[in-house]
Amino acid sequence: MGFEKRTIKIIVCVAVLLLVIGAIIGLVLGLVLPYRYVELEVWPRSDEYNREQPLIQFRVNDPGSWHPWYNRINDFLRAYETNVPEEPPRAPCSTLRHDQRVPSPNCERALTVWAPCIADNFYGYRDGTPCVFLRLSHIHYWVPEPYNVSLPLALPPDMPNNIKQMMMQRPAHVYGDYVWVSCGGEFSSDQENVGPLQYIPAGLPPGFPTARLHTADRIPRAARSQPDPLPGPLIALLFENPRRGVLINVECRIWTRDILYDRSSRVGRARFEIYVE
Ligand SMILES: *[C@@H]1O[C@H](CO)[C@@H](O)[C@H](O)[C@H]1NC(C)=O
Numbered sequence: 001m002g003f004e005k006r007t008i009k010i011i012v013c014v015a016v017l018l019l020v021i022g023a024i025i026g027l028v029l030g031l032v033l034p035y036r037y038v039e040l041e042v043w044p045r046s047d048e049y050n051r052e053q054p055l056i057q058f059r060v061n062d063p064g065s066w067h068p069w070y071n072r073i074n075d076f077l078r079a080y081e082t083n084v085p086e087e088p089p090r091a092p093c094s095t096l097r098h099d100q101r102v103p104s105p106n107c108e109r110a111l112t113v114w115a116p117c118i119a120d121n122f123y124g125y126r127d128g129t130p131c132v133f134l135r136l137s138h139i140h141y142w143v144p145e146p147y148n149v150s151l152p153l154a155l156p157p158d159m160p161n162n163i164k165q166m167m168m169q170r171p172a173h174v175y176g177d178y179v180w181v182s183c184g185g186e187f188s189s190d191q192e193n194v195g196p197l198q199y200i201p202a203g204l205p206p207g208f209p210t211a212r213l214h215t216a217d218r219i220p221r222a223a224r225s226q227p228d229p230l231p232g233p234l235i236a237l238l239f240e241n242p243r244r245g246v247l248i249n250v251e252c253r254i255w256t257r258d259i260l261y262d263r264s265s266r267v268g269r270a271r272f273e274i275y276v277e
Contacts, residue, residue: 044056056069155167
């Protein structure tokens, strides 16, 4: 009798212990996994890239200072080189300049879509009008809820007008959904210094087409832990006339119904600094 009681006690103890261990593992995983937050990447990055203060600095009249940025963009864009670009092209299809490349008609056409953010112009760095490329990452576990006017849901009052207009012009049920992007000076002095901004490709919506994003709803479950076969689509931000000789803080964010804007958060939000001398 006593022996049986002890066995039951031991079994209960082991069961409780296993439950506790399971709960702890679950808790740790639960804390670690969501940390792979949806990231808005900013390129180019310097060799001493610092997540807290990504700085893009160069002197216009000093090729030795801007040429490394040109090379860094080329290194980044090399993964996108192709003679059969999609329609519309997800990125500049060549990192070679006109006199260096063997022209393929498809890629030439795609490059005109990405102009002026192409190698022929040194991505604007030579002229003090730099292009910065944006890309979404860590999206394999994310199901975005896009903003569109195909459903009668309210839009946030602070949404930039260019996004709202694009939404009306290209309704989602015809043209597909986008994870919208906007950028601007971070503080009021930056808003003055940053000058006019353009999203490139120019005539296209400022955002990432959801059809091209490898989000959780669009890839098989088994592919979630795998790297993407194709690198994600890009948006370039063109600084048309940034003030020279001052540090400019730039903030970019994505717009979806499920990611709420928070100044202190890195989820779907990026900031960087440019300094054009
Ligand atoms: C529009 O937005 C809603 C809400 O985010 C989403 O469920 C829907 O799939 C979107 N697209 C269309 C074509 O309605």
